[in-house]
Amino acid sequence: MTQVLEHAWPYTAERVDGELRIGGIGVRALAAEYGTPAYLLDEADFRARCREWLDALPDGDVHYGGKAFVCPELVRWLVELGLRLDVCTGGELAVGLAGGMPPERITFHGNNKSPAELRRAVETGVGCVVADSFTEIDRLAALAAGLGVRQRVMVRVTPGVDAATHASIATGGEDSKFGFSLSAGLALRAAGRVLAEPALELVGLHSHIGSQILDTTSFAAAARRMAGLLAEVEREYGVRLPTLDLGGGLGIAYRPEDPRPPSPAELVAALREALPGDVRLAVEPGRSIAGPSTVALYEVGTVKGRYVSVDGGMSDNPRPAMYGAPYTAVLASRESDAAESVVTVVGKHCESGDVLVRNIPLPGDLRPGDLLAVPASGAYQRSMASNYNHVARPPVIAVRDGAARVVVRRETEEDLLRLYP
Structure with a gap:
């Protein structure tokens, strides 16, 4: 039976x-x-969940959140399927490269990247570094200038959204070690700092409000605030940034009695409704694929x-x-x-x-x-x-x-x- x-x-x-x-x-x-x-x-399940995200966002970018779980063989699957990869340490970067992920499809996160990690990221040619502090912007600009390259950068923003999840995995509120505060004006200043550096290219804004979130309300609220910041950057600096990366965080069911989480298509629809039509959307699912x-x-x-x-x-x-x-x-x-x-x-x-x-x-x-x-x-x-x-x-x-x-x-x-x- x-x-x-x-x-x-x-x-x-x-x-x-x-x-x-x-x-x-x-x-x-x-x-x-x-x-x-x-x-x-x-493996069939993992691949199917990757395809669900790709189908939900055919005109955007799907980055697999490597911190959930990553190994070289899994990276090979991601490359074959057409996903990108997020890493947040030099070790995760090494695994991504060992699995054959093209460096231009890797985004490097982290609130305290060391000078050695930043150097390796720039020398390797990672597609984007997500800047998390003014200190990091200065370090990255000096590194890129010294190496004679122009590094693509996003600014990580703390949008002030308190997601309905455990405090240990909530990252979007005002009291967070991650990113630049939107309400305090630091995110706007950080965008200006990057734009002023000839060795850096500001390609978008990034936010991530937390993990194991089981409704779309918090995501949509963050999207609206980030869309407002995009408009502020354009008014202040005359630059229309092309990309908005709204991170990951979609939860999963751990037990049969747990509520069924939104599908990738449902989440993307909620994000799209909150954003201008000309913005390229990026997402970073990890748990919802690997879990x-x-x-x-x-x-x-x-x-x-x-x-x-x-x-x-x-x-x-x-x-x-x-x-x-x-x-x-x-x-x-x-x-x-x-x-x-x-x-x-x-x-x-x-x-x-x-x-x-x-x-x-x-x-x-x-x-x-x-x-x-x-x-x-x-x-x-x-x-x-x-x-x-x-x-x-x-x-x-x-x-x-x-x-x-x-x-x-x-x-x-x-x-x-x-x-x-």
Whole structure:
């Protein structure tokens, strides 16, 4: 018997005789070959979500937000599909280049780019640097002049929009470490500073109001304020900037009971309605592409009262411990007719806060060796993973049409010990 899973799961997720299958492969076979914990990346799902964004914005630019999750193989998919790439550190830039992303299709973000990172960006020929401070504008202008190039720049704006999301991932309010305040007039001054530098070319304005936002209202409010700033720049400096990058932040469903988020087409329509027709729109989806495409797979080690312990935890998914991010989990390796019990799924780390899923109904006959699957695990999990307690980070296994391959290998003890002189 086959049961198709929806909402928080990848497009190809299904149950066959009780076993979860992703990309046409059962989790028992994947666990036997690659071990657990592991991230199972549904390649067909990832590609389909990329195409949804491209279809929603055929006359604009879709930048994949690399901070959600990036590796060279994934970058190769982005290049093939025609997306651009956002990076915010020199390390992410290195991964993008290693995956073959043309540098002119890379945008470099970050609130504190080092002089070395800025130099590499300019020398590499990245398509755009998003300026985040007056100090950075001065540094970038001097670098570009010294290298004899004219660097394309956007100014990051803090539009003063408080998005309905957790405070740790809200970035558009007045009290933010990112960008130039619109209301204080700093964004307008920053645009003027860039325009005054012969080695810099101001190509647009940028804003990003936060992450895991599940309605279009905040996005539209930011778009209207940014459109007003475009008009101010034109009045003040006589320049009509061609591009407005409104960042990413569209949320996803982490559990079946979560509300269905707006589609890329619905969000783009809301943004378009708030903008002048001659502005080229750019967006930066990350979570909404990578998040639903990946399932985290764990093996149960012990069951003790209401605590079910698995072989991963806060080192491979810090989000529940950091800001209470909610997830679900299912018994993935077999069928069970046992009555459900409300349990808490915990990790193996020496922290009471090492919790993956709180108060979830799971079959009462859970036992060591069972496999649990956690959907919506593709964004900000492998990218934020750590080696806490000297635990090696899990692999990422791409699955598609019945075939599996490693795109990020599992770390080993040798990897960890290699750091010590």
